[in-house]
Amino acid sequence: MIELQKVGKQYGSGDSAVHALREVDLQIGAGQFVSIMGPSGSGKSTLLNLLSALDRPTSGRVILDSRDIGALGDDEVTLFRRTRIGLVFQFFNLLPTMTAVENVLLPRMLGGRATASDRADAETLLRQVGLGHRLNHRPGALSGGEMQRVAIARAFVTAPAIILADEPTGNLDSATGSEVLRLLREQAETRGATVVMVTHDARAAAVGNRLIEIRDGRIHRDGAAQPLATSAGTAALALG
Numbered sequence: 001m002i003e004l005q006k007v008g009k010q011y012g013s014g015d016s017a018v019h020a021l022r023e024v025d026l027q028i029g030a031g032q033f034v035s036i037m038g039p040s041g042s043g044k045s046t047l048l049n050l051l052s053a054l055d056r057p058t059s060g061r062v063i064l065d066s067r068d069i070g071a072l073g074d075d076e077v078t079l080f081r082r083t084r085i086g087l088v089f090q091f092f093n094l095l096p097t098m099t100a101v102e103n104v105l106l107p108r109m110l111g112g113r114a115t116a117s118d119r120a121d122a123e124t125l126l127r128q129v130g131l132g133h134r135l136n137h138r139p140g141a142l143s144g145g146e147m148q149r150v151a152i153a154r155a156f157v158t159a160p161a162i163i164l165a166d167e168p169t170g171n172l173d174s175a176t177g178s179e180v181l182r183l184l185r186e187q188a189e190t191r192g193a194t195v196v197m198v199t200h201d202a203r204a205a206a207v208g209n210r211l212i213e214i215r216d217g218r219i220h221r222d223g224a225a226q227p228l229a230t231s232a233g234t235a236a237l238a239l240g
């Protein structure tokens, strides 16, 4: 479903070149929930940008849904991203003039007008992330965590095959964070969506079924996610 072949990403050139990723080989199957951890600057967001086809590799190939992203034109890549990928990024990219419901509906409206049932789906998703009381608020009237939850609902609204999340629980209190993690896991388990989540939080990472550690642009460790030993924190994340 997702395959990286010897993927490198270099920013700049000469003395100022930054090798954000080096020779990364990776395969992620449908329905996997992969957590990605690693120090700041190790290349995690760069990796998500390549997986979302927001950016192209300097070397190697990125294959999504058996399509070589490098071989697609810009319009094809954009269409692919809109229809097949749900993005939850650190900066939520909500449109300030639209309400929460309208922001969530946006990915559906790009193919034409949203129907009443689209709107009902958007409201259901917003209720699931605990925003039933904020349906008609604009982003400027929402807190950081509330905006993040709108972005999460928006990422789910097209039932995308691939969900990419960069620190989706970064701005959330632990109860809301646990709910967001539960929803992400549900997308993988019930629909077979592939979820790739970058996090600095070991407790969040443990919700996935595979953990990849990146250091200095390379895969340092790749294995089963370790369920954490029992602690108050894990109890808060306990998932059925």
Ligand SMILES: Nc1ncnc2c1ncn2[C@@H]1O[C@H](COP(=O)(O)OP(=O)(O)OP(=O)(O)O)[C@@H](O)[C@H]1O
Pocket (backbone or CB within 6 Å): 011, 012, 018, 019, 020, 038, 039, 040, 041, 042, 043, 044, 045, 046, 047
């Ligand atoms: N547009 C860019 N131009 C130049 N260098 C960049 C660019 N984007 C990222 N980098 C560099 O590439 C490296 C990897 O950055 P990346 O954003 O992938 O790190 P990260 O692992 O996501 O870190 P964090 O945990 O802080 O978000 C860093 O050294 C960063 O400075």
Ligand SMILES: [Mg+2]
Pocket (backbone or CB within 6 Å): 044, 045, 046, 166
């Ligand atoms: Mg980052």
